[in-house]
Amino acid sequence: MTTISALLFDFGGTLDGPAHWLDRFLASYRAGGVEISRTELDPAFDHATRTGYGATRIVARFGLTDLVRFLVGHQFEYLRKGGPEQIRATLEDSGAGGRHRLVEAVTNSFVRETSAGLAHSREVVGPLKSRFKLGVVSNFYGNLDRVLEEAKLDRFFTAVADSSRVGIFKPDVGIFEAAVKKIQCPPGSVAMIGDSIGKDCAPARKLGMRTVWLCTEPRGVEDSGAADVTIRSIDEVARIQW
Structure with missing residues (x-):
């Protein structure tokens, strides 16, 4: 041999x-108080991933935190517009400021776990x-x-x-x-x-x-x-x- x-x-x-990143994002969403299932998050995760692949010129300069914030932002936009009704309602009710805080909470949670790994x-x-x-x-x-x-x-x-x-x-x-x-x-x-x-x-x-x-x-x-x-x-x- x-x-x-x-x-x-x-x-x-x-x-x-x-x-897997999807599982870690799921845990970070739940830690931030967003009740969502893996099945519900999956299409938003896939959408953000494909968006990232298509934005290499922008993303190429990002470190880990900026990359994760970019992905979470696109996940939120997908969920706000096309996610399950209760998720859309939660994100709409939170307002722009609340969504920004949630994006930061999910990002920071994910980055902490990733950095430890x-x-x-x-x-x-x-x-x-x-x-x-x-x-x-x-x-x-x-x-x-x-x-x-x-x-x-x-x-x-x-x-x-x-x-x-x-x-x-x-x-x-x-x-x-x-x-x-x-x-x-x-x-x-x-x-x-x-x-x-x-x-x-x-x-x-x-x-x-x-x-x-x-x-x-x-x-x-x-x-x-x-x-x-x-x-x-x-x-x-x-x-x-x-």
């Missing part, structure tokens, strides 16, 4: 904390740099390099493949090929670590990479057939016997 010489990490839900990953990833070349492959907004720099993680990574910069989004194998090219290792010597079977493990396996599934809750069970290794915490990466 080929020796693993490089590790590629997903970002959202992997390096920044053990939960990134700080923890810094402790995990740092020691790996002496053993492996490291990279990040993420569906992101064109500002991933800035977010990594803010979190003091940038110095660990040889390659950063941000979909909005590369012009290719997971699960297209092209974004993984771009990362492998930057990291200058053959695919068979690279392992991909991510929280999605469909977007991380399956496409990486098509290129001959080893795959590690970070299986977190509270998400639906996925077919783990595309994962060579399943872990429950990013801390386990250092203990994998390659």
Whole structure:
């Protein structure tokens, strides 16, 4: 078996904390007093994500807080205009000032949790740099390099493949090929670590990479057939016997 010489990490839900962004936004909304279900928030989350992908020229200069505030603002606008009736009523009754305060509350809650996740990953990833070349492959907004720099993680990574910069989004194998090219290792010597079977493990396996599934809750069970290794915490990466 080929020796693993490089590790590629997903970002959202992997390096920044053990939960999908939708679940973290949901928790932040509820902490801010907005009673909403995951199903109700999902279309607003998707709308804001697509808006962000289409606004790379603006978003590219954002750090984490400005990015999250941008996304939450677009989520709120979607919910205010097309969300469930009780959510529309809540947001309308709160007025512009109240909505602004809610946006800030949701943003600050999300950023606090994300920052804690990134700080923890810094402790995990740092020691790996002496053993492996490291990279990040993420569906992101064109500002991933800035977010990594803010979190003091940038110095660990040889390659950063941000979909909005590369012009290719997971699960297209092209974004993984771009990362492998930057990291200058053959695919068979690279392992991909991510929280999605469909977007991380399956496409990486098509290129001959080893795959590690970070299986977190509270998400639906996925077919783990595309994962060579399943872990429950990013801390386990250092203990994998390659």
